Amino acid sequence: MATSMAAALAASLPAPQAAPTPAAPTHDVIPASMSKVIDIEAEIPVTSVQLDGLVVSKIIKHSSDSASHTAHGLLLGLDLDGTLEISGSFPLPHNSGDEDDRSSKTTGRYQASVLRSLKEVRADDSVVGFYQSTTMGAFFSHTLVDTQAIHQDKLRHGGIVIVHDVSQTTRGNASFRAFRLSREFLNAYRKNSFSARSLISNKLTFSSLLEEVPLKIRTNPLLSAFIETLTEPHRSTLPQAHPSETFSAAVPPLYSTSLDLGNAALTKNLEHVIETMDSYKTEEGNLAYHARQIAREKARAESYVAKRKEENASRVAQGLAPLPEEDISRLFKIPPEPSRLESLLLLGQVDAYAKTLEGTSSTTLVKMYAAKASSEI
Template identity: 65%
Template sequence: MAAPSMAAALAANLPSAPVAPVQAAPKYEALPSSMAKLIDIEADIPLNIVQLDGLVVTKIIKHAREAPSTTAHGLLLGLDLDGVLEISNSFPLPHHGGDDGEKGSKSIARHQASMLRSLKEVQADDSVVGFYQATTLGAFFNQSLLETQAIHQEKLRHGGIVIIHDLSQTARGNASFRAFRLTAAFLDAYKRSSFSTSSLISHRLTFSSILEEVPLRIRTNPLLSSFLGSLTRSTKASSGDVPPANAAPASTLAPSFSVLDLNTTGTTRNLEQIVDSLESYRTEEGNLSYLSRQIARERAKADAYIAKRKDENQTRVAQGLAPLPEEDVSRMFKIPAEPSRLDSLVLLGQIDGYAKNLEVTASTGLVKMHGAKGGSGSDKA
C-alpha cells in the first residue's frame, strides 16, 4: 500500500474547521395598513422637483421617433426621496389603434404586469411613479391624458407625474420635456363627476388651472457624458493620399443643417391645427347652447305647470274644496342634466398649446427669413 503524501498527512493532522451554527431566518410581520401610512415619512414631504435620468431621455426620444403615430406613451419608474422624484428608468406601452377599447386595455395591462415582473426579477427599479406622453406642436390636452393622470394621482404616492415630450421641438434640435400633475381643484371636480357651469365657477376652473407644472431637471451620468463628448470631439480624418498630420479634423457626428431650415412647413401645419381646433370648439359650443335651450324650455314647462296647479289649489281652497295632491314634476317633465363643459376646457387647452407653439416658431422663422433675405443680397437690389 502506498504511503500517504506529505500534504495529506498534514491535512489529516490539522484541526477541523469549526462548524458555524445554523441561524434561523428572521421572520418579519407585515405592517397593518393603518400603521403603514404613519411610518411612511416621505409621503409627508411635498414634491418639489422631478429629476429625469439621461437614459430615460434617450429612451423616450427613441420611442417617440419609432412609434407609428404621435400617441407614444409609457410608464416611468423611480423613487421619490426628500422632495425629489428621481426617474431612473422607463418602458413603452403598446399602442392598439385598431383594437376595441376593452381588448386594448387588457393587452396593455398584461404587458405592463409582465414588464414590472421582469424588472423585479433582475432587481431593477419597478416602482411606477408616473407616465410619459409624446405630443406634437405643443398641444397635449386630451381627456385620455387627464383620466390616466387622475388614476395615477389617486393610487400613487405624491400623485405621480406625467412627462410631456414635444416631437416638433425635438425635431428642431430643442429637446422638450415638461412635468405636470393635476391641480387639487380639478381632482375634486373629477371625483364628483361635475363639470357644470356652477361647478367650474365654484372650483375656479379654467383650461389653464387643470394642470400645474413641476420643475424638471435632467441628470446625466459620467459614462453618458463621456460618450456624448466622444461623439462631438474632433478627430483627424486620414486618407491614403493625405498625411495624418495634414488631415482635416472631422467629427463622429455628421454635420446637421437643420438650423438653416426656415420651418415654413411647420408654421403652415400649426395654423391648420389651430383652425381645426377652433372649428371643433365652435361645434362643441353650439351643442352646449342647444342643450341649454332645451333645458330652459323643459324647466319653463315645469314651472308653468307648478304655477297652474298652485292657482287651482288656491281656487279650490277658496271654494271650500280639498286641494289637489302635489305631483312629482321630475316624472312628468324630463329635464336633461346640465351638460359637462370638460370638452370645451380640453379644446381651449389645445388651442392655447397650438398658439404658444406658433408664437415661438413664427418669431424664430421671421428672424431666419430676415437673415436669409439679408444674406442673399436682395436688400442691395
Template identity: 70%
Template sequence: MAAPSMAAAIAASLPTPQSAPTPSAPSYEAIPASMSKVIDIDVEIPLTHVQLDGLVVSKIIKHSRESGGSSAHGLLLGLDFDGVLEISNSFPLPHHFTDDDDKSMKGVARYQASMLRSLKEVQADDSVVGFYQAMTLGSFYSQSLVETQAIHQDKLRHGGVVIVHDISQTARGNATFHAFRLTKAFLDAYKKNNFSTDSLIDHRLTFSSIVEEIPLRIRNNPLLSSFLETLQSTSPAVGNTIPPQATATSSIPHSFSVLNLGTANVTRNLEQIVEAMDSYKTEEGNLAYLQRQIAREKARADAYVAKRKEENATRVTQGLAPLPEEDVSRLFKIPPEPSRLESMLLLGRIDAYSKSLEETSGSGLVKMYAAKAGATV
C-alpha cells in the same frame, strides 16, 4: 355593460401600495431627528422637482420617432426620495386604437404586468411613478391623458407625473420635455364628475389651471457623459500625408437645422388651429342645444307647478280639499347641465397651437430677414 376605459385597464395592473406594519414594541434605538425625515417613508414631503435620466430621454425620443406621431406613450419607473421624483427607466406601451376594444385593453394590461414582473426579476426599478406622452406643436390636452393622470394621482404616493415630449420641437433640433400633474381644484371637480358652470366658478377652473408644471432636470451618469464626449470628439485619419486639421472627423454629423427658415410647420400649425376652432365651435353648438332643452323642460315644470298652485287656490275658495303635490322631477325629466370639460380641453389645445405658431413664425421671420440681408452682401 360598457367596456372599461383604457386608463382603468392600465390602472388595474398597477401595484397596490401596501402600508408598512407598525411594530408594537420597538427594541431598537430611536432614529435621530436629522434622519427621521429621510428614513420615514410615510412622511409627507412635497415634490420639488423631477429628475429624468438621460437613458429615459433617449428611450422616449426613440419611441416617439419610431411611432411617427403623437400616439407614443409608456410608463415611467423610478422612486421618489426626499422631494425628488427620480425617473431611471421607462418602457413603451402598445398603441390601442379605441377604448371600446376590450380585447386590446386586456392585451395592454397583460403586457404591462409582464414587463413589470420581468423588471422585478432582474432587480431593476419596477415602481411606476407616472407615464409619458408624445405630442405635436405643444398640444397635449385630451380626455385620455386627463383620465389616466387622475387614476395615477389617486393610486401613486406622490400622485405621479406625466412627461410630455414635443415631437415637432425635436425635429427642429430642440428636444422639449415638460412634467405636469393635475391641480387639486381640477382633481376635486373630476372626482365629483361635475364640470358645470357653477362648479367651474367655485373651483376657479380655466384651461390654464387644469395642470401644474413641475421643474424638470435631466441627469446624465458619468458613463453616458463619457460616451457623448467620445461622439463629439474629433478623430485624426491614419497616416501623416494629410494635415490632421483637414482629416479630422466627428462621429456626430454636423447639423444645419439652425439654417432652416422654419416655414414648413407654419402651414400645418395653422391647419391644426382651424381644426381645433371648428371642434370648439361644434362643441359650443352642442352645449347651446342642451341648454335650450334644459330651459324648455324647466319652463314646462314651472308652468305645471304654477297651474297646480292656481287650481289649489281655486279649490280652497270653493271649500274643497287641495290636490296633493306631485314630484315634478318624476313628471318632467330635466337633463343635468352638460359638462364643459371638453370645451376647456379644446381651449387649451387652441392656446398651445397659438403659442407654437407665435414661436415658429417669430423665429422664422428673424431668419428670413437675416437671410435677405445676407443675400445682399
C-alpha cells in the same frame, strides 16, 4: 348536494398548520440624520422631477418609431427627499381604434409581465407615472386626464406625467415637461361635476387643470465628457488637408434644422389651429342646444307649478280641498347640465397650438431676415 360537495372539498384540503412565530427583525434602525431623506410614510411632497438620460433616449426613440401621434409608456423610479428620480421606463402597446375590455386586459397583462421581469433582475419596478408624446405642445386630452386621475389615487405621491413634444425634437430641441393634476380639478373630477357652476366654484380654467413640476435631466458624467469630446473640433493629422477639413469633429454640428427656411411646420400648425377651432365651435353649439333644452323644460315645469297654484287658490276660494302636490321631476324630465370638460380641453389645445405658432413664426421670420441680409452682402 352543494353542502355535501363543499364538505368533501373541505375534507380533501390539508389541515391548517400553526403559523410559525415571526422572527425579530434584524435590520438596523434608520438614523435620525436620514429620517427625512428616507420618506417611508410619503410625508415629503414631491417638488421636482429628475429624468435619467437613458430614459430620455428611450422616450425619444419610442415616440419617433410609433405609428400614432401619441405614444404611451410607464415611468419607473423612486422619490428621494422631495425629488422624483425616474431611472427607467418601458413602452405600452398601442391599441388601434376604440379601446375595449379585451385590449385593456391585454395591456394590463403586458404591464404585469414586464414589471415581474424587472423585479426578477433586480431592476426598478416601482411605477411613478407615465409618459406621453404629443405634437406642437397640444397634449390636453381625455386619455391623459383619465390616466393621470387613476394614477393620482393609486400611486405614491400621485405620480406625474412626462409630456414629450415630437415636433420640437425634429427641430433639434428635446422638449420634456412634467405635470400632475391640480387639487381643484381632482375635486371636480371625483364628483364628475364640470358644470358652469362647478367650474366657477373651483376656479377651473384650461390653464389650471394641470400644474407643472420643475424637471431636470441627469446624465452620466462619463457620457457627458465623451459626447463633449466627440463634438469638440480637433486639428487634422493629414499633412495636406483641405482648409475646410483642417478642424473637424467626430460629431459635427447639424445646420439643416437650424437654417431650414421651409414653411411646412407653419402650414401644419395653422391646419391644427383651424381644426381645433372648428371642434370647439361644434362643442359650443352642442352646449348651447342642451342649454336651450334645459331652459325649455324648466319653463314648462314653472308654468305647470304656477298654473297648479292658481287652480288651488280658486278651489280654496270656493271652499273645496286643494289638489295634492305632484312630483315635478316625474312629470318633466329636465336633463342635467352637460359637462364642459371637453371645451376646456379644446381651449387648452388651441392655446398650445397658438403658442407653438408664435414661437415657430417668430423664429422663421428671424431666419428669413438673416437670409435676406446675408444675400445682400
